[in-house]
Amino acid sequence: MAEGVTGEKIWLDGEWVDWQDGHVHLLTHTLHYGLGVFEGIRCYKAEDGRSAIFQLGPHVHRLFTSAHINLLEIPFSEEQVGQAIREVLPANHLDEGYIRPLVFIGSGSMGLNPADNPIRVAVMAWSWGAYLGDEGVQNGIRAKVSTFSRHHVNAKMTKGKTCGDYVNSILAKREALLDGYDEAIMLDTAGLVSEASGENIFLVKGERLYTPPLPTVLDGITRNAVIEIARDKGIEVAETPLTRDELYIADELFLTGTAAEVTPIREVDHRRIGSGTRGPITKLLQTAFFDIVAGRDAKYERWLSYL
């Protein structure tokens, strides 16, 4: 994110407020204990000049399932939150950008039973370029297997985008950056490959695509899109457990996520991956993805919600 992200309007609890009035009280429960949920959504300026939100329905639905997992009852309908998401870019005079819905627990009880505290909802948006850099998108990033494990599925759960879970991701990401890498790849508590700090991971080996199965990873919307695009192109995809050394000997590796889109990995733990740059299957899928979000592929128009 650019430093000092700024904007004009924020949707807060059903109303549009000025950006500078988007405040919460210090006793906001989520601020203390991290129980809240969020989404990350991208809206692209399509080739014809219109703005298109990628996978709006699945993102709104996942916000509600994340809340459900965490016993948070959102006081708005999926339609109402979806409508705020559709309106937030125009409200900020943006035609493309990143949209961040956030559900959090307001002030009230400060104990660990916030059952009677208000559940609050905000929708924000800002401009956000390539999360791992344009150079990373083109030529690949360098990743490190983190010393931090992905959460055990019964220590926290993996199917929600829960605010506090990202402490683990931030520790891994910062460790990777401080050690001179671009991103962290996390293993699960059994030692198998899980995902990156905020992206799912894919491996290419001999024309086939592999990705870790769902139990320890977030059910990424970009992950699902890439699986569908690959299968449509006749590439076989297997959701299968992967080991750290299978990453080292992959032909290609790449990450997927709303923020990271499709970003190749050219090196893991000082081992060159494949040819050491973006591989051909990664390029094929990445190109297909960018064509789809730019509205250039009628076959996947159903994934776009035009504003």
Ligand SMILES: *Cc1c(COP(=O)(O)O)cnc(C)c1O
């Ligand atoms: C958001 C996220 C992803 C990517 O999911 P998308 O739905 O593709 O944006 C992957 N892993 C984690 C841990 C995430 O938080």
